[in-house]
Amino acid sequence: MTCALELKDLRKNFGKTEIIRGVDLAVQAGDRVAIIGPNGAGKSTLFNLISGRLAPTSGEVLLNGQRIDGMRPFEVNRLGLSRSFQITNIFPKLSVFENLRCGVLWSLGYRYSFLRFLSNLDDANERAEELLRQVGLEKKRDVLAVNLTYAEQRALEIGITIAGGASVILLDEPTAGMSKTETAHFIALIKQVTVGKTLLTVEHDMGVVFGLADKIAVVVYGEVIAFDTPAAVRANARVQEAYLGSAVADAQGAGH
Numbered sequence: 039m040t041c042a043l044e045l046k047d048l049r050k051n052f053g054k055t056e057i058i059r060g061v062d063l064a065v066q067a068g069d070r071v072a073i074i075g076p077n078g079a080g081k082s083t084l085f086n087l088i089s090g091r092l093a094p095t096s097g098e099v100l101l102n103g104q105r106i107d108g109m110r111p112f113e114v115n116r117l118g119l120s121r122s123f124q125i126t127n128i129f130p131k132l133s134v135f136e137n138l139r140c141g142v143l144w145s146l147g148y149r150y151s152f153l154r155f156l157s158n159l160d161d162a163n164e165r166a167e168e169l170l171r172q173v174g175l176e177k178k179r180d181v182l183a184v185n186l187t188y189a190e191q192r193a194l195e196i197g198i199t200i201a202g203g204a205s206v207i208l209l210d211e212p213t214a215g216m217s218k219t220e221t222a223h224f225i226a227l228i229k230q231v232t233v234g235k236t237l238l239t240v241e242h243d244m245g246v247v248f249g250l251a252d253k254i255a256v257v258v259y260g261e262v263i264a265f266d267t268p269a270a271v272r273a274n275a276r277v278q279e280a281y282l283g284s285a286v287a288d289a290q291g292a293g294h
């Protein structure tokens with residue numbers, strides 16, 4: 039079966055320093071994967087390599103079987119991979135609905151010719167209404183984005199990220215800065231809106247990791263030292279030793 043996302047012997051040097059050191063990873067369609075690891079391990083660099091923000095020094099990135107390494111972010115996006123961070127630029131002076139519609143139009147603009155784009159404007163309105171419901175912001179439809187709470191703004195970002203119907207979604211620390219209650223609500227929201235999609239998150243919060251992920255990739259010093267189910271990763275001696283021991287104990291202490 040073709041993987042939704044596959045990394046093959048991926049490497050990235052900054053100057054003489056090898057930061058990503060031969061990463062292999064095969065993510066099946068529909069999996070929710072959390073990438074975890076200590077500070078400076080290379081998680082963000084990995085995200086940048088996948089989303090086209092950085093070109094690898096060597097190795098391959100495949101999206102649904104197609105090579106995307108070296109492509110620019112918008113090209114990768116056009117092929118069905120959306121990263122929250124690329125389009126998190128919420129327009130503060132536009133309403134929630136208008137922001138979502140911009141997200142839809144923006145993705146249509148990439149995918150279609152101008153004429154087809156124009157004929158799709160009605161569809162865009164409908165799609166924006168649907169997104170509004172999906173991210174639970176119906177009551178805020180006409181509120182300016184600047185007046186939303188922080189958690190609502192993050193929900194709006196998720197809406198914009200999924201607006202184009204990408205099959206692979208990358209989220210960078212989606213619950214960072216949220217309260218516990220907001221985080222729990224947001225995990226449920228992310229799960230709902232990514233049903234049937236493939237999700238990758240970079241995450242520090244072990245509560246979020248174990249609440250959200252079907253599989254966990256542990257990155258230590260530019261290598262993936264484990265890629266498995268949460269239970270298996272928790273039990274992995276190498277992971278315990280390299281990174282997880284105290285973090286998991288904390289999460290378990292918190293009832294996870």
Ligand SMILES: Nc1ncnc2c1ncn2[C@@H]1O[C@H](COP(=O)(O)OP(=O)(O)OP(=O)(O)O)[C@@H](O)[C@H]1O
Binds near residue numbers: 052075078080081082
């Ligand atoms: N553009 C760059 N030029 C040079 N070095 C870089 C660059 N980007 C990242 N690095 C280095 O690569 C290493 C990995 O960084 P990266 O941000 O990918 O780690 P991370 O796992 O995401 O860390 P954190 O959890 O702290 O966000 C770090 O040592 C960082 O200083």
